[in-house]
Amino acid sequence: MSERQLSDNISNLLARVSRAVDKYQRPPGDVTVLAVSKTRSADTVREAAQLGLAAFGENYLQEALEKIEALADLDLQWHFIGPIQSNKTRAIAEHFHWVHSVDRLKIARRLSEQRPAHLPPLHICLQVNVSGEASKAGVRLAELPALAAAVADLPNLALRGLMAIPAPCDDLARQRAPFAALREAMTALALPQLDTLSMGMSGDLEAAIAEGATLVRVGTDIFGPRG
Ligand SMILES: *Cc1c(COP(=O)(O)O)cnc(C)c1O
Numbered sequence: 221m222s223e224r225q226l227s228d229n230i231s232n233l234l235a236r237v238s239r240a241v242d243k244y245q246r247p248p249g250d251v252t253v254l255a256v257s258k259t260r261s262a263d264t265v266r267e268a269a270q271l272g273l274a275a276f277g278e279n280y281l282q283e284a285l286e287k288i289e290a291l292a293d294l295d296l297q298w299h300f301i302g303p304i305q306s307n308k309t310r311a312i313a314e315h316f317h318w319v320h321s322v323d324r325l326k327i328a329r330r331l332s333e334q335r336p337a338h339l340p341p342l343h344i345c346l347q348v349n350v351s352g353e354a355s356k357a358g359v360r361l362a363e364l365p366a367l368a369a370a371v372a373d374l375p376n377l378a379l380r381g382l383m384a385i386p387a388p389c390d391d392l393a394r395q396r397a398p399f400a401a402l403r404e405a406m407t408a409l410a411l412p413q414l415d416t417l418s419m420g421m422s423g424d425l426e427a428a429i430a431e432g433a434t435l436v437r438v439g440t441d442i443f444g445p446r447g
């Protein structure tokens with residue numbers, strides 16, 4: 221994709237986010253964009269950073285580590301958003317600022333133990349399997365309170381909120397239901413440090429913003445279709 225095209229995509233996306241913020245009467249500045257850069261080259265991420273994006277989401281560890289190293293001269297914030305195997309936790313704890321895909325206490329414990337002492341706490345969202353989830357990943361709603369309480373006690377993690385990936389659907393009203401469920405689940409936890417709802421992607425970010433998303437994770441509408 222040309223730099224011109226990337227620049228147009230980013231402007232269009234930011235305009236789309238601000239229209240939704242206005243329409244659903246969200247406080248200005250309440251919704252940030254996480255650019256999902258999985259499968260994109262380090263050079264493409266560098267261009268996006270030059271165009272003003274600062275937070276990038278990655279799903280595949282090895283690919284991510286290569287980009288993080290290649291772009292170490294930039295002040296970027298890296299978010300891990302993919303499935304986590306236990307043998308990957310150390311590298312994630314060492315190289316990322318945020319993890320959105322924690323759904324088991326065992327993984328959270330390892331991330332906390334392996335977070336290097338010289339770094340600030342790792343910011344965590346718990347991935348929740350709200351009904352109609354596209355993948356099998358995510359803690360079930362019934363098990364969320366116990367997981368959240370346990371994760372909140374881990375010393376080197378900062379529990380910030382919840383994340384979900386509902387099954388894709390085209391209808392705005394139906395898109396909103398799982399996002400509303402995630403928002404209600406976060407409210408019900410009643411933990412004062414929770415301020416992040418990581419929900420909404422290219423195809424459903426308006427519905428997510430309507431229901432309180434504070435962070436939308438966007439790949440396709442920034443970088444184009446993936447291979
Ligand atoms: C790939 C991915 C996205 C971005 O999806 P798009 O439809 O390309 O915007 C968001 N969140 C997660 C967890 C992903 O894996």
